[in-house]
Amino acid sequence: MPATDNRSANPTETPALKRSRPRVEGLRYSIAPCPLGYLLLAVSAKGACALLMGDAPEPLLAELRQRFAEAALQVDDAGLNDDVQQVVSQLNDAQHPAQLPLDIRGTAFQQRVWRALQQIPLGQTRNYSELATQLGTHPRAVASACASNPLGLLVPCHRVIARTGALSGYRWGLQRKAALLKGEADAQAQ
């Protein structure tokens, strides 16, 4: 998944500025236990670029390495503690969502889909077909974009389910998708 390079996004940037930039981007990350196992939060200079979940810490780091193979990764538990706690708070109480700047990277199409995901209100769900119609594409394409969302929870891909009402799939395990939706439904019911 060749993520778009946000460092090149500014067309007014001079060649001198380009040269002065570090050749490899630095990413800070932190892995912490959470109500759904472990989470890994990774942030760039612009904001969170990955929020991964899993049963153990090691695979999370492996996934981060794979997704950002070109980046220099540096653990920063202290510096990210605040952000991580925000995410944990959201997991404990969906009514208090994390307020983090996001650095969302993906193809133009993926960004369109992910933006649509962010419009789904707390406590609600959409099916792949609805989003496909809204975006003028095919459910299958929506699903693959959801599946490649690097910002679990923060970009609520878990709010997309099958037309039949089945939960369909979730990159980080159907059990977590179910838990997230349950938590959000409960929060909304209050």
Place this chain on the structure above:
DNA sequence: CTTCCAGCCTTTT
């Protein structure tokens, strides 16, 4: 209700 199938759009190899 369950399986099977053929189209469907993007991304990855």
Place this chain on the structure above:
DNA sequence: AAAAGGCTGGAAG
């Protein structure tokens, strides 16, 4: 060029 996805709707058991 080919395969593989967090899909769907319709046909068939």
